[in-house]
Amino acid sequence: MAEKLVPVVCPWCSVGCRFYAVSVNGYIRRIEFDYDHPTVNRGKLCPKGVASYQFINSSKRLKKPLKRVGEKGEGKFEEISWSEAYRIIAEKIKEIKETYGPEAIAFLGSEKITFEENYLVHKLSKAIGTNHLDFPGRYCQYSNAPARTAVFGSAPATNPFEDVAKAELIVIWGHNPAETAPVFFGQYIEKAVLDNGAEMVVIDPRETRGHKYASIHLKPYPGTDLAIALAMLNVVISEELYDKEFVNERTTGFEELKEAVKEYTPEWAEKISGVPAEDIRKVARLIATKRMALLVNEGLNQHVNGFEFALALANLIAITGNIGKEGVWSGVFPGAQCGFCAAMSGIAPNKLPTGKLVTDEAARAELERLWGFKIPDWVGLDLTSMIREMGNKIKMMYIVGGNIAKSAPNSRWVQEQLKKLDFLVVQDIFLTETAKYADIVLPAAAWFEKTGTAISAERRVQRTYKAANPPGEAKPDWLILVELAKELGLGEYFKYEHPDEILREINSVIPMFKGATPEYLTEHPEGCFFPCTEPGEGTKVLFKKGFKTADGKAHLQPVKWREPPEMPDEEYPLWLTNFRQVGHWHTGTMSFESPSLKKRWPEEYVMINPKDAEKYGIKSGDLVKVETRRGSVLVRAEVTEHVREGVIAMPNHWNINVLTLEVTHEKTKMAELKAVAARVRKVEE
Amino acid sequence: MSKKIFLDYKRCIGCKACEVACEMTHGEARIRVFEFPDLFTVPFNCRHCEKAPCMNVCPTGALFRDEDGAVAFDPLKCIGCLMCAVACPFGVPKLDEENKIMDKCDLCADRRAEGLLPACVSACPTEALKFGEINEILWNREGKVVANLKGSAEKGEGEKAYLVL
Numbered sequence: 001m002a003e004k005l006v007p008v009v010c011p012w013c014s015v016g017c018r019f020y021a022v023s024v025n026g027y028i029r030r031i032e033f034d035y036d037h038p039t040v041n042r043g044k045l046c047p048k049g050v051a052s053y054q055f056i057n058s059s060k061r062l063k064k065p066l067k068r069v070g071e072k073g074e075g076k077f078e079e080i081s082w083s084e085a086y087r088i089i090a091e092k093i094k095e096i097k098e099t100y101g102p103e104a105i106a107f108l109g110s111e112k113i114t115f116e117e118n119y120l121v122h123k124l125s126k127a128i129g130t131n132h133l134d135f136p137g138r139y140c141q142y143s144n145a146p147a148r149t150a151v152f153g154s155a156p157a158t159n160p161f162e163d164v165a166k167a168e169l170i171v172i173w174g175h176n177p178a179e180t181a182p183v184f185f186g187q188y189i190e191k192a193v194l195d196n197g198a199e200m201v202v203i204d205p206r207e208t209r210g211h212k213y214a215s216i217h218l219k220p221y222p223g224t225d226l227a228i229a230l231a232m233l234n235v236v237i238s239e240e241l242y243d244k245e246f247v248n249e250r251t252t253g254f255e256e257l258k259e260a261v262k263e264y265t266p267e268w269a270e271k272i273s274g275v276p277a278e279d280i281r282k283v284a285r286l287i288a289t290k291r292m293a294l295l296v297n298e299g300l301n302q303h304v305n306g307f308e309f310a311l312a313l314a315n316l317i318a319i320t321g322n323i324g325k326e327g328v329w330s331g332v333f334p335g336a337q338c339g340f341c342a343a344m345s346g347i348a349p350n351k352l353p354t355g356k357l358v359t360d361e362a363a364r365a366e367l368e369r370l371w372g373f374k375i376p377d378w379v380g381l382d383l384t385s386m387i388r389e390m391g392n393k394i395k396m397m398y399i400v401g402g403n404i405a406k407s408a409p410n411s412r413w414v415q416e417q418l419k420k421l422d423f424l425v426v427q428d429i430f431l432t433e434t435a436k437y438a439d440i441v442l443p444a445a446a447w448f449e450k451t452g453t454a455i456s457a458e459r460r461v462q463r464t465y466k467a468a469n470p471p472g473e474a475k476p477d478w479l480i481l482v483e484l485a486k487e488l489g490l491g492e493y494f495k496y497e498h499p500d501e502i503l504r505e506i507n508s509v510i511p512m513f514k515g516a517t518p519e520y521l522t523e524h525p526e527g528c529f530f531p532c533t534e535p536g537e538g539t540k541v542l543f544k545k546g547f548k549t550a551d552g553k554a555h556l557q558p559v560k561w562r563e564p565p566e567m568p569d570e571e572y573p574l575w576l577t578n579f580r581q582v583g584h585w586h587t588g589t590m591s592f593e594s595p596s597l598k599k600r601w602p603e604e605y606v607m608i609n610p611k612d613a614e615k616y617g618i619k620s621g622d623l624v625k626v627e628t629r630r631g632s633v634l635v636r637a638e639v640t641e642h643v644r645e646g647v648i649a650m651p652n653h654w655n656i657n658v659l660t661l662e663v664t665h666e667k668t669k670m671a672e673l674k675a676v677a678a679r680v681r682k683v684e685e
Numbered sequence: 686m687s688k689k690i691f692l693d694y695k696r697c698i699g700c701k702a703c704e705v706a707c708e709m710t711h712g713e714a715r716i717r718v719f720e721f722p723d724l725f726t727v728p729f730n731c732r733h734c735e736k737a738p739c740m741n742v743c744p745t746g747a748l749f750r751d752e753d754g755a756v757a758f759d760p761l762k763c764i765g766c767l768m769c770a771v772a773c774p775f776g777v778p779k780l781d782e783e784n785k786i787m788d789k790c791d792l793c794a795d796r797r798a799e800g801l802l803p804a805c806v807s808a809c810p811t812e813a814l815k816f817g818e819i820n821e822i823l824w825n826r827e828g829k830v831v832a833n834l835k836g837s838a839e840k841g842e843g844e845k846a847y848l849v850l
């Protein structure tokens with residue numbers, strides 16, 4: 001049978017690379033690069049993109065619905081039919097609703113499923129009557145997103161990637177795009193630096209792949225970046241380097257900000273962060289005088305003080321006028337190809353899919369008119385709070401494509417909590433660590449086995465198509481949700497036979513996506529930039545005239561220093577942080593099942609500076625125990641100058657969250673995933 | 686007219702997309718990314734030498750030059766005698782222990798026949814790997830270097846000039 005080139009969007013990071021899945025008889029035989037269309041990746045792919053169909057052919061794929069027969073977490077299941085699975089779930093939902101009310105049920109959407117599917121998760125949770133709705137993205141952009149919303153009224157990227165290539169200054173802060181988004185790095189950042197003469201500054205406790213292009217490298221202790229950002233605000237204001245016209249015309253709150261940061265001198269920040277005051281001044285002056293692309297990610301987001309840090313940076317962007325024009329870039333950078341699919345369909349405990357709040361009566365009424373059923377008006381729980389309330393307020397969870405037993409902070413605690421649920425449903429493509437705690441596991445079709453919409457970090461909305469048949473009886477997530485709705489007697493609200501019909505409903509419900517119709521996206525493989533209010537009407541550069549705030553101005557926010565929740569002390573004297581590897585993704589559910597990736601990036605390890613290694617008598621290759629107050633893991637040591645003294649670092653795809661801290665920020669509910677106190681010692685083999 | 690892959694080390698970020706692309710095309714990666722302790726990375730594959738020593742010593746004619754100038758390989762003729770491996774100054778040809786013959790980069794002969802770029806070049810996200818008429822690539826590179834030298838000289842930052850390499 002002939003080969004068919006099926007255009008697809010990459011299933012991993014949020015760059016939004018396109019390529020072809022070469023499909024023969026419902027199987028993907030190989031991939032082919034797309035040098036035919038004006039794609040964001042210009043044909044290029046990183047190793048994950050190239051290897052991206054391997055995991056769908058893994059023998060470990062789920063093929064039949066499963067019912068737990070062993071203990072929770074043990075992984076013993078028996079196969080059941082779809083009709084039995086739906087019947088059990090529907091009965092349980094009814095029973096829990098009758099006994100405890102719908103507020104005992106929580107749903108998780110996913111950054112791994114399509115826009116349409118997230119929309120359905122949202123709709124089903126509301127139809128069942130609960131607002132306990134979140135997704136693992138809670139641990140991703142939920143510092144930068146709320147901070148940018150507070151200042152600019154909206155969080156997503158301000159400009160397309162092509163503007164990064166036009167910037168004069170690239171500041172990479174707590175982000176490692178050379179490994180986490182290589183195509184973005186190669187096609188846009190490198191072009192700025194190597195071809196267009198931009199200067200690069202990196203702020204990171206580690207040296208990473210992109211470092212060789214940087215002229216300045218600041219190495220703060222993890223979790224102390226806020227001090228540096230505050231000192232930069234102090235320098236830019238006290239040296240009067242800020243963009244006065246921009247501040248006067250387009251911002252409010254400057255005087256309060258000035259007052260708030262006046263004590264935060266670079267010398268003060270040096271004491272906290274370990275970064276020389278002069279270097280902080282140098283970088284602050286560069287930011288104030290050059291057109292900047294500011295690239296931040298989890299090194300900013302995954303801290304309890306990440307919100308304050310992100311506020312400081314948003315202030316800095318605003319007072320230096322690095323926004324609302326061409327040749328600059330800033331914004332959230334989701335870790336997954338569909339992080340925006342969940343966020344923009346309102347997967348959050350306080351939101352409607354329209355982006356309005358659940359407490360907004362008029363917005364609710366309007367959606368009730370469109371959907372035809374009553375929507376609960378209370379604010380639900382965020383993911384960490386759901387975990388905390390398992391067995392208490394939360395009796396049942398329905399998890400689509402998320403692996404919280406491994407990705408949420410303090411995994412041992414999460415696993416104990418999962419056992420307390422009365423009923424857990426996990427819908428996934430593999431029997432993940434989380435699925436092992438489920439009562440019912442539903443086998444889902446993987447990316448490439450369904451058609452749908454993805455949204456990239458530069459706000460690009462693109463279609464991806466079905467190239468392979470799911471294995472066994474696995475079904476696309478949207479179809480599972482539709483069939484379950486029917487079983488629950490909610491069928492009349494879920495009459496979809498194809499993802500196109502769901503997207504058409506999204507077009508009419510979410511104004512920002514009105515123009516992203518199935519027809520438009522099929523004709524334009526390069527997609528459109530949301531807000532796309534009419535077909536063909538994308539918005540490439542945001543905030544050229546006004547910001548998304550009520551008065552159209554950027555609201556500068558006074559920020560204060562806030563200590564990380566846990567700092568090194570005598571017992572646990574080192575900072576422990578973590579990072580992503582180019583060959584892996586999230587908790588490895590998919591990348592560990594990709595032989596070409598697993599073989600090159602085989603195992604976890606801990607990076608330790610030679611000075612610390614000497615202190616603890618550790619050599620490269622030694623087996624060591626890395627320990628925090630939550631638990632410990634055994635790994636090999638890599639003694640290297642590429643991590644600063646006082647800090648140890650591990651890749652985050654394996655067991656890092658055994659060590660992280662479940663304390664959350666009171667407003668954003670972000671946990672401490674990137675900076676905790678640890679100790680390390682050699683283990684005799 | 687000789688088509689080659691030019692390695693622009695400065696652009697490489699060691700992501701190994703080239704290795705994975707080659708492996709997925711040929712079963713085994715014929716390009717390798719070498720990593721040094723200073724984080725410098727060097728992708729390296731067959732140089733397709735103009736005066737290829739491997740080709741000269743191959744007793745069966747399994748190695749031959751194709752119309753694009755690549756040192757290509759006919760597996761049916763190879764006897765696995767390792768003479769090419771002995772002669773290659775870089776250690777490029779490797780023994781395929783399963784098939785008892787040699788294995789080496791053929792600049793993706795099958796892909797070129799279909800008008801496609803070699804797999805590693807198609808993938809490389811940074812354009813550290815460039816495929817084409819080698820002198821055209823080198824003229825472009827020279828032109829860019831000279832333009833940068835001039836730009837740096839005008840800005841009085843002579844020492845920056847080498848950075849473009």
Ligand code: SF4
Pocket residue numbers: 010011012013014015016017041044045046047048049050180181182183184
């Ligand atoms: S850069 Fe991201 S989107 Fe592109 S190929 Fe790699 S993982 Fe896929």
Ligand code: SF4
Pocket residue numbers: 706707710711714715716730731789790791792793803804805806
């Ligand atoms: S040209 Fe083809 S065979 Fe040679 S290294 Fe690249 S991908 Fe491998």
Ligand code: SF4
Pocket residue numbers: 696697698699700701702703704718726728808809810811812813814
């Ligand atoms: S694909 Fe390109 S950037 Fe990546 S390792 Fe290979 S040569 Fe280097």
